[in-house]
Amino acid sequence: MRKVYTADSIAIAWHFRNVLEQHGIRSVVKNEGLFSVGGEIPINECLPEVWVEQALNAKHAESIIQLIENHEFDEDSEWFCEECGESNFASFDICWNCSD
């Protein structure tokens, strides 16, 4: 298991988890239940976290998460990989999916 993201909210954590699953990366959300007992646990341990089940997938997962975060700020700069058809953003020089 490898942590790939600490989210500001459960909704964001689940959003990323769902996207990772769509890319075939098995992942889980941790700490989602700790909000209800806030006060006894340090705040930084209450934030929901996204973990991938296989450490091998961590780098790929982080690339996807970064892609999503960029997407929310800059939707016009994407390009599509000729090899695999995945969308990439202007800040990526090579395809995050197939490294073409």
Ligand SMILES: [Zn+2]
């Ligand atoms: Zn590609």
